[in-house]
Amino acid sequence: MSPAFPLVRTTSPVPEAERAAILAAPEFGRHFTDHMAQALWTPEAGWHDRSVGPLKPFSLHPGTAALHYAQEVFEGLKAYRHADGSVWLFRPERNARRFARSAARMGLPPLPEEDFLASVEALVRADEPWVPVTAGEESLYLRPFMFAAETFLGVRPAERVAYSVIACPTRPYFSAGTGGVALWVSTTYTRAGRGGTGATKCGGNYGASLAAQAEALQHGCDQVLYLDSTDEEGCIEESGAMNLFLVTAAGELVTPALGTILEGVTRDTALTLAPDFGLAPVERPVTFKEFRAGLADGTITEVFAAGTAAVLTPVLGIKGEGYALTVGDGTPGRLTTALRERMLDLQYGRAEDTHGWLRRVL
Incomplete structure (x- = not known):
């Protein structure tokens, strides 16, 4: 001991x-x-x-x-x-x-x-x-x-x-609260490379993110959406300091696979809770082309970001050079909201902790 x-x-x-x-x-x-x-x-x-x-x-x-x-x-x-x-x-x-x-x-x-x-x-x-x-x-x-x-x-x-x-x-990290955020798809900056420190929670990763965050703000967005390359042929990775999730019309909760992204505690919690809401958790690479097409044709119905500070934050739209896409109908999704409420209820003791996740201090 x-x-x-x-x-x-x-x-x-x-x-x-x-x-x-x-x-x-x-x-x-x-x-x-x-x-x-x-x-x-x-x-x-x-x-x-x-x-x-x-x-x-x-x-x-x-x-x-x-x-x-x-x-x-x-x-x-x-x-x-x-x-x-x-x-x-x-x-x-x-x-x-x-x-x-x-x-x-x-x-x-x-x-x-x-x-x-x-x-x-x-x-x-x-x-x-x-x-x-x-x-x-x-x-x-x-x-x-x-x-x-x-x-x-x-x-x-x-x-x-x-x-x-x-x-x-x-209090909540985003001033918008549960109202949602918009993401800027950066083709100028990437977050991490294979074998690098993408899965590490170190200050250098966050220092290097500040220019990308400033770019997002210049385009009227709250956070940056990183790809694994500086063109739109790559895969989506993270949103600023948060993991990214997609809800599909087929009933899946999809998030990028681990490797160059942070293994978030909130990320794992969302994946574990997904079946309670009729969602099949899926961890796999998601190309930006698939992501953009899914938003356009409605096969991706909801998007949210997840992190300790942000909890689950709805993503209402994405922007890039020459385009702007709305997620769903532009309001926080039903399943995103339900997952978020369940997570908060667990953290604040309003729901039964059947997973043994809570640790009492006082």
Whole structure:
């Protein structure tokens, strides 16, 4: 059993009135809780110095390896307050395993699953007053991350690695809520290549996405839709930081196969729940030509994006150079809405958890 993350409480917490004001209107990634979890790794000692203490800045030498070689990975998950006041995590074990896979891909030491879970739970317990009482979809977003903390300029895996977990109260990621989004099909940028870091949750992937996101915004769209090539002869991959799903008239829930895309926890949840709604889950390559034709002839009836922050977000239309296509009748699809509601009901304890996905913290 991994040692606990002992707590040293801050002597200067955010005042209660200020915290209440933040929780009344939380914004994604804007306000942070009072504490952070931490651990260090070196080849000699392995993982050590586990703790939860006051939230504070890192002090980094200008030669810190992560600043130069982007040796860094992270995760994202949420803590949900149920109607009885209890606080739960949703499938955190899958985040822990993906975090370890991401670390291995980036030459970082995998954090044991028990340490991942212990650190997240310890932070939630320390900052329990920050978990919102939901009036809609508020939650406490948790960001575990690790980075190369060694002061060294040289292309090799770092021999000092820092791990931390921070948290912020949040509401739905998209301001449109369940109203839906539009996607811009980029033929300028691709997200990943075979053998690359597409399946890894690392900062470099997201940094490289910012120009594509700006391109989408310039064309009046909310997010980018990536293909696996810079022409429309390729296959669809992801939508920004979210997995993509298609509902077909034949009763299938289709999503691109794994390999160069992120193995999303919400993605797996949607696939698992699909049969409850009469949908056959299918993971396979989808060419853009098939996707565009399916939207035009109605064989693709609904499209949605899936992710921890976005939950299930309806896609109402796509645009590209010289065309604009509407998904269905241009409103959120019936099955998308039903799947979304079921997922939220599970996360907030309003539906029976027959899969054993919820993990109680408090």
